[in-house]
Amino acid sequence: xxxxxxxxxxxxxxxxxxxxxxxxxxxxxxxxxxxxxxxxxxxxxxxxxxxxxxxxxxxxxxxxxxxxxxxxxxxxxxxxxxxxxxxxxxxxxxxxxxxxxxxxxxxxxxxxxxxxxxxxxxxxxxxxxxxxxxxxxxxxxxxxxxxxxxxxxxxxxxxxxxxxxxxxxxxxxxxxxxxxxxxxxxxxxxxxxxxxxxxx
Amino acid sequence: xxxxxxxxxxxxxxxxxxxxxxxxxxxxxxxxxxxxxxxxxxxxxxxxxxxxxxxxxxxxxxxxxxxxxxxxxxxxxxxxxxxxxxxxxxxxxxxxxxxxxxxxxxxxxxxxxxxxxxxxxxxxxxxxxxxxxxxxxxxxxxxxxxxxxxxxxxxxxxxxxxxxxxxxxxxxxxxxxxxxxxxxxxxxxxxxxxxxxxxx
Numbered sequence: 001x002x003x004x005x006x007x008x009x010x011x012x013x014x015x016x017x018x019x020x021x022x023x024x025x026x027x028x029x030x031x032x033x034x035x036x037x038x039x040x041x042x043x044x045x046x047x048x049x050x051x052x053x054x055x056x057x058x059x060x061x062x063x064x065x066x067x068x069x070x071x072x073x074x075x076x077x078x079x080x081x082x083x084x085x086x087x088x089x090x091x092x093x094x095x096x097x098x099x100x101x102x103x104x105x106x107x108x109x110x111x112x113x114x115x116x117x118x119x120x121x122x123x124x125x126x127x128x129x130x131x132x133x134x135x136x137x138x139x140x141x142x143x144x145x146x147x148x149x150x151x152x153x154x155x156x157x158x159x160x161x162x163x164x165x166x167x168x169x170x171x172x173x174x175x176x177x178x179x180x181x182x183x184x185x186x187x188x189x190x191x192x193x194x195x196x197x198x199x200x
Numbered sequence: 201x202x203x204x205x206x207x208x209x210x211x212x213x214x215x216x217x218x219x220x221x222x223x224x225x226x227x228x229x230x231x232x233x234x235x236x237x238x239x240x241x242x243x244x245x246x247x248x249x250x251x252x253x254x255x256x257x258x259x260x261x262x263x264x265x266x267x268x269x270x271x272x273x274x275x276x277x278x279x280x281x282x283x284x285x286x287x288x289x290x291x292x293x294x295x296x297x298x299x300x301x302x303x304x305x306x307x308x309x310x311x312x313x314x315x316x317x318x319x320x321x322x323x324x325x326x327x328x329x330x331x332x333x334x335x336x337x338x339x340x341x342x343x344x345x346x347x348x349x350x351x352x353x354x355x356x357x358x359x360x361x362x363x364x365x366x367x368x369x370x371x372x373x374x375x376x377x378x379x380x381x382x383x384x385x386x387x388x389x390x391x392x393x394x395x396x397x398x399x400x
Binding site: 037039045049050052053054063066067070071074075078079080 | 237239245249250252253254263266267270271274275278279280
């Protein structure tokens with residue numbers, strides 16, 4: 001019997017560098033190791049195949065996020081844990097994606113990767129945040145372009161304050177609590193704390 | 201137990217008006233009625249979400265076909281019968297899609313909807329074929345833009361010569377013969393001829 005009780009869209013949101021790719025790939029890896037059907041819609045293949053030709057205007061960003069959401073939804077309604085890791089700056093579009101997924105009978109879980117811009121600027125080896133803060137880059141999300149944080153994320157992770165393992169356990173506990181994943185998964189994983197599944 | 205033994209991409213190709221949408225939606229309907237996980241990547245939702253902004257240049261057409269193939273592959277490798285119904289005029293791109301699907305451990309089945317241009321022109325209520333034949337439309341596939349028919353399609357349907365039910369049965373028999381679908385499906389469907397599964 002599959003440990004996935006109900007396919008869902010696991011939607012990461014947050015600024016560039018906040019840890020979306022890192023945490024989402026750790027979640028994917030862990031669930032895959034436990035035998036769950038997982039797809040991670042991040043990385044070069046997705047950018048090449050889904051997002052080519054789109055720019056940084058509000059309209060293009062919305063199209064991009066909706067396109068990723070559409071594909072995630074198709075997977076989720078077929079029993080897959082579909083993980084997205086786009087910045088997805090606009091609250092209304094994320095909320096719309098939740099509604100569409102749920103209308104399709106799939107689950108939805110929003111993970112907010114939170115990190116202050118000052119910390120991101122310090123960490124950023126390419127120096128893009130510093131350039132954006134100096135007014136040299138237009139449409140840089142969180143600096144010269146809007147980012148609307150979730151008001152009620154299903155999971156919030158302060159990537160500058162807590163170890164990645166804590167976020168990982170919390171995301172998986174949330175998927176179990178929502179009954180997207182079977183509770184047996186926690187035992188199968190070993191690493192996660194089974195008690196966390198009951199916490200709200 | 202699911203009747204889908206192995207997810208696959210069921211790839212329809214053929215000229216506009218040749219019956220791709222009609223037959224593919226009949227196949228989807230029949231498989232869904234038998235309880236199979238099916239997604240049909242055709243229609244307005246796909247055009248809006250996946251293909252928006254793409255034109256009719258060779259490059260844009262290739263991007264479009266590859267994008268649909270990418271999504272179909274994601275579904276197929278998760279146990280879904282993913283049906284595509286784009287014109288997909290270029291043989292090399294279709295062959296590439298087969299290779300990519302198989303590399304992902306999914307099946308692939310190419311269905312060629314064949315119909316002579318003269319018949320399509322007669323049938324065409326919008327008169328687009330006649331305009332294209334008169335030299336009034338550029339980039340019209342099969343008239344003023346290339347269409348490369350499959351050399352070895354898995355199923356070929358002459359939509360001007362045979363009833364749609366014949367094509368439908370043949371497509372399903374092919375999916376069973378390739379062991380993408382369990383043979384029990386034929387009994388479940390009733391309509392299809394079980395003997396057809398053994399034919400080559």
